[in-house]
Each structure stands twice: as C-alpha cells, then as structure tokens.
Amino acid sequence: MPEASAVYRLGLDVGGTNLRLGVFSDLALVEETRFQANYSAICKQYPPAQAWQTILQVTADAIRPLLNKYPAIQSIGIGFPGFINPQTGILAQSPNLxxxxxxxxxxxxxxxxxxxxRVENDANAAAYGEYGQLGQPAGGLLYIGLGTGVGAGLVVNGKVWAGHHGYALEAGHIIVVPEGRLCGCGNQGCVEQYASATGISQAYADLTGQTLTAQAIAVAADQGDSHAQAVYADAGSKLAQMLASVLKVVDVENVLIGGGVVAAWSLMSAAFQQRLEHDLIPVLRGKIQVHTTHSGDVAGMLGAALLAV
Known part of the structure; x- marks a missing residue:
C-alpha cells in the first residue's frame, strides 16, 4: 500500500508501440506498469483528429488507475516523441506518429x-533521468536513444538544453546517407532510417526480402546470419558517424546510449568504435566516454517525472 505521508510523482515514457508508466518517490521507482499502446498504428488507422482523441483516451485510461491508487501523486510528466515547443507545450510534428x-x-x-x-520530448526526458541516476555528473551529458526512432538529449549545468524553438538535439535527423531512405521528418538519409529498430528492420528487408523485427534480426545475427550481422554493423557505423558530427558541435565528457536496440550492442560496437575513432577530430580522440546505459530503461519515466516538478 502507498505510504500516507509519501510524495509521489508519475512519469510516462511514450514510444511508437509501447506506453510505460512509473510512480516515483524521489529517484526510487515505486511501481511500474506497461501498456501495448500502439500510437503509431493509431495514427496510420485514423484521420488526425480522431487519432488524437484516441491517443488522449488511451493515455488518460492508463493514468487513472495509478492516480486512484496513489492519491498523493503531485505531478505528471510525459516523455513524448516529437518536436515539442518547451514554452507552449505544443507538439509541432512527430515523425514516427x-x-x-x-x-x-x-x-x-x-x-x-x-x-x-507536463510534456517533454522523450529523449530529453531520458537524458535528464540518466543525469539524475548518475548523480548529476559534471562535464555535460549527451544521451542517444535507439528505439523506434533515434532521439537525443543534452543536459548542461543541470538543465536540459532544448534550444530556442525546443527542437535542439534532433540528432536522429542528421543526414548520414545523402538522398538515402525517406524519413518521417521529410528528409532523406537520416540516421534514424539506419540505426533505429525500424531502420534495422528495413535494411534487413532490403537485403533479404524478409520483414523481421530488430530483435529477431539480432537473434539471426547471433546464429550466424551474415545479412543480419551486416545490418547491425552498418547501424553501428552510421550511429558513430552521426555522433562524431554532434560532438564537433557539442563538447561533452559523457555520452550514454540507451533504448531497446542496445540489447544488441555487441553486434554494433566494433563498427561503431572504428567509425567514431575515424570521424572524431583528433583533439577529441580518447577524451569521450561512451557507454551504454544500465538503467533498465527507467530513465525516460524518471526524467519525465523529475521535469514535471
């Protein structure tokens, strides 16, 4: 049972296919629930106005049981994929929705x-959650999230840096293949089309004619499938290409890579390290700490909960 005197915060992490809700007391996760809320499918199935009302109802229906169970919840924060203006809270566009x-x-x-x-870009929320869990490290923190898409968030001096319009660090839409695959943002060749779960699945389909999930492709790679191995190696290389470009602009000490795709990091890491070393400017080589997150993917919910305060 919830403690009568405790103060709780609710954080939601919204993905293209999943909805995760976490009740927190300070940094401690008290309870987590998960829903198969395929917002991407909803957006493809219904006209925009109807899709939006459906998303609102699905989200509200997921939240209400936790509000009833924890009446001491004082704030709700949501990490949501897309371009969100931090002053107005308006979602201008969501490439994957x-x-x-x-x-x-x-x-x-x-x-x-x-x-x-309060709603924040999902990668910004995850970056802030990682920052909190790491004890607020000095030197800045850049978070890269590999999920349905590729997101990024930057924390400097204890604050998320969102930029003037709120669309900073949209690193998933850095072009790594000129005139490459069409992206949901409207451009072609964005790294999201190669290093995300969606991009990995598409790359494998292009090579083999088979449509598999990124997870199934990782299993195939572990079993010796050369096409699956090549797809993951290419994802790692293109991720490094993007990261090296970002680090030439944003000089930070700590880089964390998270999201569901990092479960297959062993298939990406060799190509990633080789390309990163090649593409970084010489003065940065050996000075950037790149790690995969071990937060259990709680960071998105935690960051959303903390930012809502």
Missing part, C-alpha cells in the same frame, strides 16, 4: 484528468 501536428498533450490531458501534466 504521422498526422499529428500542432496538438498539446499536456493541456488536453490536464483538462481530462484534473491534474497538471
């Missing part, structure tokens, strides 16, 4: 639930 434009999840959920809801 087609059709969603100029909607305000925080405002609309606040009206539905009767409790203030």
């Amino acid at each position: 087609p059709g969603l434009r100029d909607v305000n999840l925080g405002h609309d959920l606040t009206d539905l639930l009767g409790i203030k809801v």
Whole structure:
C-alpha cells in the first residue's frame, strides 16, 4: 500500500508501440506498469483528429488507475516523441506518429484528468533521468536513444538544453546517407532510417526480402546470419558517424546510449568504435566516454517525472 505521508510523482515514457508508466518517490521507482499502446498504428488507422482523441483516451485510461491508487501523486510528466515547443507545450510534428501536428498533450490531458501534466520530448526526458541516476555528473551529458526512432538529449549545468524553438538535439535527423531512405521528418538519409529498430528492420528487408523485427534480426545475427550481422554493423557505423558530427558541435565528457536496440550492442560496437575513432577530430580522440546505459530503461519515466516538478 502507498505510504500516507509519501510524495509521489508519475512519469510516462511514450514510444511508437509501447506506453510505460512509473510512480516515483524521489529517484526510487515505486511501481511500474506497461501498456501495448500502439500510437503509431493509431495514427496510420485514423484521420488526425480522431487519432488524437484516441491517443488522449488511451493515455488518460492508463493514468487513472495509478492516480486512484496513489492519491498523493503531485505531478505528471510525459516523455513524448516529437518536436515539442518547451514554452507552449505544443507538439509541432512527430515523425514516427504521422498526422499529428500542432496538438498539446499536456493541456488536453490536464483538462481530462484534473491534474497538471507536463510534456517533454522523450529523449530529453531520458537524458535528464540518466543525469539524475548518475548523480548529476559534471562535464555535460549527451544521451542517444535507439528505439523506434533515434532521439537525443543534452543536459548542461543541470538543465536540459532544448534550444530556442525546443527542437535542439534532433540528432536522429542528421543526414548520414545523402538522398538515402525517406524519413518521417521529410528528409532523406537520416540516421534514424539506419540505426533505429525500424531502420534495422528495413535494411534487413532490403537485403533479404524478409520483414523481421530488430530483435529477431539480432537473434539471426547471433546464429550466424551474415545479412543480419551486416545490418547491425552498418547501424553501428552510421550511429558513430552521426555522433562524431554532434560532438564537433557539442563538447561533452559523457555520452550514454540507451533504448531497446542496445540489447544488441555487441553486434554494433566494433563498427561503431572504428567509425567514431575515424570521424572524431583528433583533439577529441580518447577524451569521450561512451557507454551504454544500465538503467533498465527507467530513465525516460524518471526524467519525465523529475521535469514535471
């Protein structure tokens, strides 16, 4: 049972196919629930207005049981994929949730639930969660999230750096293959189309004609499938290409790579390290600490909960 005197915060991590909710007391996860909330499929199935109302109802229905169980919840934060203006909370676009434009999840959920809801870009939320779990390291923290897409977040001097319009660190949309695969953002050749779970699946389909999940492709790679191994190696190389470009602009000490795809990091790491060493400017070589996260993928929920305060 919840402690009567405890103060709780609720954080949500929204992905293209999953919804995760965590109740926190300070940095401690008290309870976690998960939902198969395929927002991407909803956006493809319904017209934009209907898709938005469906997303609102699904999200509110997931939150209400936790509000009932933990009446001491004082704030709700949501990490949501897309370009979110930090001043207005308006989602301008979400490349992996087609059709969603100029909607305000925080405002609309606040009206539905009767409790203030703050929405942050999902990668920014994950970056802040990792920052909190690492004890607020000096030197800045860059987080790269490999999931349905590729996201990034930067924490400097204890604050998430979102940029003037709120769209900073959209590193997943750095072009690594000129005139390459069409991306949901409207450009071609973004790293998201090669190093995300979606991109890995597409690359394997292009090579073999088979459509498999990134997880199934990782299993095939471990079993000796040369096409699967090549796809993951290419994902690692293109991720490093993007990261080297970012680090030439944003000089930080700590880089954390998280998200579901890092479960197959062993298939990517050799090509990643080789390309990173090649592409970094010489003065940065050997000075960047790149690690995969060991937070159990809690960071997105935790960061959203902390940023909501």
